[in-house]
Amino acid sequence: MTAPVKLQRIHHVAYRCKDAKVTVDWYADILGMAFTTAFSEDHVPSTGEYDPYMHVFLDCGGGNVIAFFELPNQPDMGKDPNTPDWVQHIAFEV
Structure with a gap:
């Protein structure tokens, strides 16, 4: 049996x-997060499908x-209409 990957x-x-x-x-302005990276592509890397996108990252x-x-x-x-509004969120500790 293989041991699970350690995250x-x-x-x-x-x-x-x-x-x-x-x-x-x-x-950046409201929460003070630092913009780190952005890239755009015309094709999805995993499928090759044409679907332009911009991907941005904040620290x-x-x-x-x-x-x-x-x-x-x-x-x-x-x-998601099958999930209550109060469940769909992200929470930050400030």
Whole structure:
């Protein structure tokens, strides 16, 4: 039997956003997170499918990173209708 992989930490969590610049500005200005990286691609690396996107990363401190995808060619995203609103969130300790 193979032993399970020993995780060190979560590298990042990723969410969808409507506008990458507005999102980065808000998290930087309001929560003081440092913008670290952005890249855009026209094709999904795992599938090769054409689907342009922008992927941005912010440093939350303490080795924590949050990332966002701007997906301009995808339909608007909504909340999961089968999950209560109070469950769908991210919480920060400030």
